Amino acid sequence: MAMNLDNCPQCGKVYVKNNYNICPACLKGIEDQYRLCVEYLRKHRSCSMHELSEGTGVSVRMITRFIREGRITNREAPNVQTACEVCGGSVKDGTICDTCRMKLSKDMNHLKEDVLRRAEEERKKNPTFQIKDRDDNKRL
Structure with missing residues (x-):
């Protein structure tokens, strides 16, 4: 051992x-x-x-x-x-300190928004068709 x-x-x-x-x-x-x-x-x-x-x-x-x-x-x-x-x-x-903590929080929120915006732009550039989309069209 x-x-x-x-x-x-x-x-x-x-x-x-x-x-x-x-x-x-x-x-x-x-x-x-x-x-x-x-x-x-x-x-x-x-x-x-x-x-x-x-x-x-x-x-x-x-x-x-x-x-x-x-x-x-x-x-x-x-x-x-x-x-x-x-x-x-x-x-x-x-x-x-509180000032730096607020700045860090603000920067993190901006980063999240940027990631979501880029994902949305990427989705618009490369549209995909999924089976669930076809089912949604039938219900309309």
Whole structure:
């Protein structure tokens, strides 16, 4: 029976592969950092991202990771915001700001319309006759 072994990307130790793709020791460290953040936010709900980082010793990058994973929410930390992955503006929830989300949605709707229009043009260029069309003509 072969065991799936890998090197931890954070510390380099060999570990048995798991769902988190890091060794148990590093996973425990991340969970400890998360608990520090949650405890600090319970006492200092209105702190900013940098105040949270300074108060806990947890890096801004790790706090951002917790927010993106949905582990720290806007309800728990209303003043802790991350940067939009598209424009760099501030984001309270998720990975992109409302402006970029609306633009993305608008672009997707235009893309759908274009695909439908092209399909309709193609259908007009190459008309086909199907048995169901013949049956519809008889009913008229």
